[in-house]
Amino acid sequence: TDCGQAMFNDVGVIGVTRRTDDGTVERGFRVFIAGGLGTTPHPALALEDFTPRTELLPTIEACLRVFDQAGNRDNKLRARMKWLVDTLGFEEVQRRVLTQRKFLVASTSWPGGIPAEVQIDGDDPAGAGDPATVTAVGHGTPVTIGTGSAYERWERINVVRGVRDGTVSVYAQAHLGDITGDQFRALAALQRELDADVRLTNRQNVVFRGLHPDDLATVYDRLDAIGMARPGAELARDVVACPGSDTCNLAVTQSRGLGGAIGERLEEEGLADVGGLRINISGCPNSCGQHHASDIGFFGAERRAHGRSAPGYQMLLGGYVGQQQMHFGDKALRLPARNAPEATARVIRRFIDERQASEGFRDWMERAGGARAVAEGLKDLDEFPAYEDDPSFYVDFDETGPYTVETGASECAT
Ligand code: SF4
Secondary structure (H helix, E strand, O other), rough: OOOOOHHHEEEEEEEEEEEEOOOOOOEEEEEEEOOEEOOOEEEOOOOOOOOOOOEEEEEEHHHHHHHHHHHHOHHHHHHOHHHHHHHHHHHHHHHHHHHHHHHHHHHHOOOOOOOOHHHHOOOOOOOOOOOOOOOOOOOOOOOOOOOOOOOHHHHHEEEOOOOOOOOEEEEEEOHOOOOOOHHHHHHHHHHHHOOOOOEEOOOOOOOEEEEEHHHHHHHHHHHHHOOOOOOOOOOOOOOEEEHHHOOOOOOOOOOHHHHHHHHHHHOOOOOOOOOOOOEEEEEEOOOOOOHOOOOOOOOOOOOEOOOOOEEEEEEEEEEEEEOEEEEEEEEEEEEEEEHHHHEEEEEEHHHHHHOOOOOHHHHHHHHHHHHHHHOOOHHHHOOOOOOOHHHHHHHHOOOOOOOOOOOOOOOOOO
């Protein structure tokens, strides 16, 4: 499922296998380069079909060296591999990387082989034993939350079982990616007690890994006590938003406010438990909220209506990770911010009404005629009432005063 997001970063790595001439299966990697989001998204491209394990590190170092030699170091907005490919062309960047790798591997100072750390710790996958059905690349995991006690629902959705070594992983859901100081202290205490491995997910949750199944009841009670055991981590209710105008100098909208409003709307409509569907929001086109990469994406844009500024969003539909390449979401339509929750609910309702068994969002969307065709059913939402009739359309989510855009210098290169 490309949880590591290899297909839209400067250098990304996905584990793959190949069958050798003698019939054995060799594990290795496919290295992708020059991906990126932002206002000009580029899907990462595969450097070669298969990179053996012994060549992974020299390949990554060769990418860094080529970027160091030829990348744009003067303008931070262009300091990405995707702009190097834009300037030199993919074939030339690929040629330079593979040439650099040859020199690296041939140099007397290159240690070669597989790093000692990997040999000591091993690198067998914990999750994919022979009986396991591996999730296909490209879509969220289609799960059904179903009924049952709160614990049963949590266990069904927020717990992932590693097939090979019998360990379990648990998602602690952080609403809109927020964790309070008290929650952090409680998570740290739990981590120390269980000696667990902890990671942050790119959907803004916390995962405890390598747990024993007997620990689950304790973990549930402890997470429940701090409000982080809501079933549904990584389902539709688990909206991802960038900081937006809460804290970002470049923001034009309150992306977190919209994230909260969409989550509430889906709860009210009984749509929050839909699985296999991701919603991401950015407060401007720079895409820190990764709106290009999700099934339903929004980025903030200032609108003018009835002589006033108003918060608005561009809606994108159908972003997904393909087998070989990232496919970014297609533009559907622009909307007033206030109508984005209704648009989201309508699209999800239509998706669950029309989808065929195990059909993913993108496949359904294409069968429905594409993003523009789906947007036809939302056109009535692209209307701003006069300020006197409904002033809320001219105030952003989580704000109290009239909408204004005040941007400043950026800290990040996007
Ligand atoms: S620059 Fe990034 S964090 Fe800031 S509003 Fe835009 S997308 Fe969000």
